[in-house]
Amino acid sequence: MSLRVKALGIVGLALVVVSAALYVVARSVTLDNAAELERASARENLERALHALSMRIERLDETNLDWASWDDSYAFVQDGNEAYVESNLVEETFGALRVNLITFVNGSGQIVWQQGLDLESEEEMPVPDRLRAFAWPDDPLLQHTDLKRGTKGLLLLEERPLMLSSRPILTSEDEGPRHGTLIMGRYLDEDVIAQLAASTQLSLQLRLLDDPALPRDFLAARASMTEQTPIAVHPLSSESVAGYTELDDFSGEPKLILRVDMPRSIYATSQGSLRVLVLALLGVGVGLGLVVLVLLETLVVSPVAKLSANVRKIANGQSPSSRVAVSGNDEVAALAVNVNGILDALAEHQEATERELAARMETEAELREHYTRVERARSEARAILDAATEAMILVSPSGVVTAFNRSFASRILTGRPGEIIGEHLEVLTAHFERLFGVEVGAVPLMAGTAPNREGVLSLDVLQRWPERRELQLTSTPVHSGDGSYVGRLYTFRDVTRDREMGHLMSDFVSQVAHDVRTPLTSIRGYVQMLLDGESASISPTQRRHLGNVQRNADRLAALVDNLLDSAQLEAGEMRLDFSDVDLANMIREVSETLRPQVEGKDQTLTLALDEGLWPVLADALRLTQVVDNLLSNAYKYTPPGGDISVAARNRADDVVVEVRDTGVGLSEGEQAQLFTKFYRARRTEDRKTEGTGLGLAIARSIITLHHGDIWVESTPGNGATFCFTVPVAQRVPATVGQGTAGRAGRSGQPDVLRASDRDRR
Numbered sequence: 135m136s137l138r139v140k141a142l143g144i145v146g147l148a149l150v151v152v153s154a155a156l157y158v159v160a161r162s163v164t165l166d167n168a169a170e171l172e173r174a175s176a177r178e179n180l181e182r183a184l185h186a187l188s189m190r191i192e193r194l195d196e197t198n199l200d201w202a203s204w205d206d207s208y209a210f211v212q213d214g215n216e217a218y219v220e221s222n223l224v225e226e227t228f229g230a231l232r233v234n235l236i237t238f239v240n241g242s243g244q245i246v247w248q249q250g251l252d253l254e255s256e257e258e259m260p261v262p263d264r265l266r267a268f269a270w271p272d273d274p275l276l277q278h279t280d281l282k283r284g285t286k287g288l289l290l291l292e293e294r295p296l297m298l299s300s301r302p303i304l305t306s307e308d309e310g311p312r313h314g315t316l317i318m319g320r321y322l323d324e325d326v327i328a329q330l331a332a333s334t335q336l337s338l339q340l341r342l343l344d345d346p347a348l349p350r351d352f353l354a355a356r357a358s359m360t361e362q363t364p365i366a367v368h369p370l371s372s373e374s375v376a377g378y379t380e381l382d383d384f385s386g387e388p389k390l391i392l393r394v395d396m397p398r399s400i401y402a403t404s405q406g407s408l409r410v411l412v413l414a415l416l417g418v419g420v421g422l423g424l425v426v427l428v429l430l431e432t433l434v435v436s437p438v439a440k441l442s443a444n445v446r447k448i449a450n451g452q453s454p455s456s457r458v459a460v461s462g463n464d465e466v467a468a469l470a471v472n473v474n475g476i477l478d479a480l481a482e483h484q485e486a487t488e489r490e491l492a493a494r495m496e497t498e499a500e501l502r503e504h505y506t507r508v509e510r511a512r513s514e515a516r517a518i519l520d521a522a523t524e525a526m527i528l529v530s531p532s533g534v535v536t537a538f539n540r541s542f543a544s545r546i547l548t549g550r551p552g553e554i555i556g557e558h559l560e561v562l563t564a565h566f567e568r569l570f571g572v573e574v575g576a577v578p579l580m581a582g583t584a585p586n587r588e589g590v591l592s593l594d595v596l597q598r599w600p601e602r603r604e605l606q607l608t609s610t611p612v613h614s615g616d617g618s619y620v621g622r623l624y625t626f627r628d629v630t631r632d633r634e635m636g637h638l639m640s641d642f643v644s645q646v647a648h649d650v651r652t653p654l655t656s657i658r659g660y661v662q663m664l665l666d667g668e669s670a671s672i673s674p675t676q677r678r679h680l681g682n683v684q685r686n687a688d689r690l691a692a693l694v695d696n697l698l699d700s701a702q703l704e705a706g707e708m709r710l711d712f713s714d715v716d717l718a719n720m721i722r723e724v725s726e727t728l729r730p731q732v733e734g735k736d737q738t739l740t741l742a743l744d745e746g747l748w749p750v751l752a753d754a755l756r757l758t759q760v761v762d763n764l765l766s767n768a769y770k771y772t773p774p775g776g777d778i779s780v781a782a783r784n785r786a787d788d789v790v791v792e793v794r795d796t797g798v799g800l801s802e803g804e805q806a807q808l809f810t811k812f813y814r815a816r817r818t819e820d821r822k823t824e825g826t827g828l829g830l831a832i833a834r835s836i837i838t839l840h841h842g843d844i845w846v847e848s849t850p851g852n853g854a855t856f857c858f859t860v861p862v863a864q865r866v867p868a869t870v871g872q873g874t875a876g877r878a879g880r881s882g883q884p885d886v887l888r889a890s891d892r893d894r895r
Contacts, residue, residue, distance in 0.1 A: 197299075203303075207316065264289070289383055535555055844856070
């Protein structure tokens with residue numbers, strides 16, 4: 135586009151801008167005044183329509199007053215005589231009164247007589263539910279604090295507006311007492327609207343505010359209404375304008391919106407005047423534009439054209455060192471100097487761009503190499519997961535499946551079609567219920583623990599389909615390299631073979647223990663006879679040797695008893711004989727039995743038992759076994775001169791017992807395995823202490839059978855505190871069957887065995 139064309143465009147644009155500015159000013163003066171006149175006229179017409187509607191409701195109220203203040207109505211509402219109905223409440227009465235509804239209510243809020251009539255079809259119509267029963271005495275339609283005044287207005291019933299009047303029923307002299315209420319109503323239908331439009335000579339429309347098909351102009355008008363401006367005026371087209379206002383019902387809430395239409399005659403006249411003014415302005419502007427064009431051609435366009443020719447020569451020559459010739463001392467000369475400066479800057483920018491492009495290409499190559507390493511690492515991680523024999527599934531904190539390995543697909547997802555990556559765990563609900571049963575609740579369990587960023591979950595589940603297998607479900611949190619929480623990895627490990635081997639080993643141990651017990655009993659008996667001198671006198675050396683035999687036989691007997699107890703617990707065959715047990719007395723007896731040994735090591739044994747310690751419902755023999763085991767361990771692992779204490783206190787629904795010592799203490803790793811069978815600490819000083827590693831495992835199982843918990847609190851070098859709880863007598867079932875310490879699914883126990891929270895510490 136040439137400079138001359140641009141100059142012509144600028145002049146034309148200036149002409150248009152000036153004309154537009156003058157038009158805006160003229161429109162602001164003329165059309166805005168016309169619009170204000172239109173709004174005032176619309177408000178006046180709306181007020182006329184509202185007055186006509188108010189007068190229509192007033193006439194309905196006057197009609198209701200004539201009937202309510204009448205001796206016959208006064209008597210009818212009390213006795214409900216049929217003569218009154220036959221002579222007054224007929225179809226012609228509805229037509230004469232121009233009402234759709236009449237309701238007589240007595241002084242107790244009971245409807246004496248009620249009927250609705252369609253005036254057009256003259257057929258009986260149903261009465262809306264709102265007027266078929268009243269909440270006496272609080273219904274606002276029945277409340278009349280002033281007997282001389284009634285209640286009137288609009289009421290929205292079943293999506294239909296109703297003009298309604300409620301009057302107290304009095305005598306013909308307007309005297310009380312009030313014997314009830316007379317309610318008359320007329321639907322504000324199209325016939326009534328048409329009558330109002332005819333009486334006011336206005337075009338009226340009435341719509342419900344909550345009408346889903348409410349036209350856009352009604353919605354726009356309603357949005358512009360406020361408490362200060364309850365009337366809105368909006369043009370419908372260039373030929374008509376409308377006024378809007380909301381109508382309230384009895385509750386004072388807006389329910390309807392009324393529109394009044396009228397022609398825009400004032401606005402049309404103002405537009406004609408504006409068109410004449412615009413034509414005059416265009417004529418003056420064209421003359422001025424021609425003068426300005428001539429001046430621009432002489433003073434600006436010609437010098438700039440020469441400068442453009444010089445720049446074009448430089449461009450065609452494709453020489454970076456060429457520059458524009460500068461002549462004169464005006465703005466065009468200054469422009470030439472600036473052009474030369476731009477050419478210098480362009481040369482520098484081109485060099486910088488080439489350097490930046492080379493650096494970007496190098497960065498892209500590094501990114502491609504990094505992406506290749508990431509993809510290789512991802513493939514290796516996937517291969518490691520697929521190589522694992524355990525079934526694994528990774529779940530995000532929100533419960534969405536993000537990954538699973540080949541073993542999970544083949545062992546857990548067997549028989550389930552469809553992809554689950556990106557889906558919530560809930561899609562597996564039906565499949566998991568088929569695999570594990572409804573009572574396990576595997577999906578809610580996994581979805582509930584997925585947001586947990588800490589801790590390890592471990593529990594046993596029994597798979598029922600397509601084959602019966604015992605699985606160990608383990609859950610561990612997974613974090614990314616930057617420490618952010620990714621989700622939880624759930625691992626299903628098949629422990630069926632391990633459990634079967636464990637049970638075989640338990641059966642074997644039980645059989646061996648029984649086989650050993652018989653000859654061991656004979657050995658202990660004969661040794662005791664020799665020590666008592668019943669068979670022959672023995673020398674001191676022989677007595678010392680027999681004492682060693684007796685002590686080792688007693689140790690072996692204790693080992694056999696522990697093995698038998700462990701086998702019974704493992705098989706779920708240990709039965710408990712429950713009775714009310716005085717726990718405080720039991721603790722004292724066990725403490726007194728052990729006190730000589732404690733004092734022999736120069737140790738101190740103290741008791742701190744709450745006064746009024748509640749009795750517990752327990753097997754006295756087995757609970758004594760637990761207390762004895764904990765006290766014996768404290769004695770064994772506390773060095774000479776140490777302190778041992780036993781405390782017991784009442785809690786909300788159980789009794790808590792604590793056995794504290796000042797021994798060497800336990801590490802977190804030792805605490806995690808302490809209640810495992812045959813586990814003993816690896817420290818040399820602990821290895822020297824006598825023990826089988828079965829006592830704490832048996833104690834834990836016994837406490838579990840008592841519906842209690844057992845746990846340990848310790849830090850290395852600061853001793854240990856062993857705690858257990860036993861429910862109080864009235865909270866424990868009167869009879870307890872086989873224990874739940876056996877393997878899952880045995881003896882009719884649940885298929886999921888969960889360790890208590892304290893056991894996991």
